[in-house]
Amino acid sequence: xxxxxxxxxxxxxxxxxxxxxxxxxxxxxxxxxxxxxxxxxxxxxxxxxxxxxxxxxxxxxxxxxxxxxxxxxxxxxxxxxxxxxxxxxxxxxxxxxxxxxxxxxxxxxxxxxxxxxxxxxxxxxxxxxxxxxxxxxxxxxxxxxx
Numbered sequence: 001x002x003x004x005x006x007x008x009x010x011x012x013x014x015x016x017x018x019x020x021x022x023x024x025x026x027x028x029x030x031x032x033x034x035x036x037x038x039x040x041x042x043x044x045x046x047x048x049x050x051x052x053x054x055x056x057x058x059x060x061x062x063x064x065x066x067x068x069x070x071x072x073x074x075x076x077x078x079x080x081x082x083x084x085x086x087x088x089x090x091x092x093x094x095x096x097x098x099x100x101x102x103x104x105x106x107x108x109x110x111x112x113x114x115x116x117x118x119x120x121x122x123x124x125x126x127x128x129x130x131x132x133x134x135x136x137x138x139x140x141x142x143x144x145x146x
Contacts, residue, residue, distance in 0.1 A: 017040075020040045074089075
């Protein structure tokens with residue numbers, strides 16, 4: 001995966017918002033960086049609305065490239081002869097849903113059972129990330145194949 005500074009989006013930032021590129025240029029687009037850059041661009045008073053629209057288009061293209069890379073990694077896993085590569089994502093999803101279910105039931109039945117907030121937050125992030133990647137990603141992957 002290319003760093004932000006090596007993409008079309010990086011070229012746009014280099015021309016229109018060099019300060020933002022200096023801050024984010026070495027980061028990878030698939031690590032949640034595009035949302036941060038979008039907030040920086042939106043809050044920059046020197047960038048015109050037309051330039052912001054152009055940025056949105058380039059950001060969408062960059063996000064599509066990142067999603068394509070994820071899909072290619074998933075395809076490579078499924079084509080692999082290694083059994084664990086094929087079952088790891090569904091196994092993690094099943095484990096997280098089972099863990100969430102057990103904790104939820106245990107918490108509702110037992111008066112003394114208290115889950116610390118940081119574990120609840122962590123479990124929430126893990127579930128949202130894996131469910132989103134697995135179900136939404138698989139849906140996108142299947143529709144783009146047709």
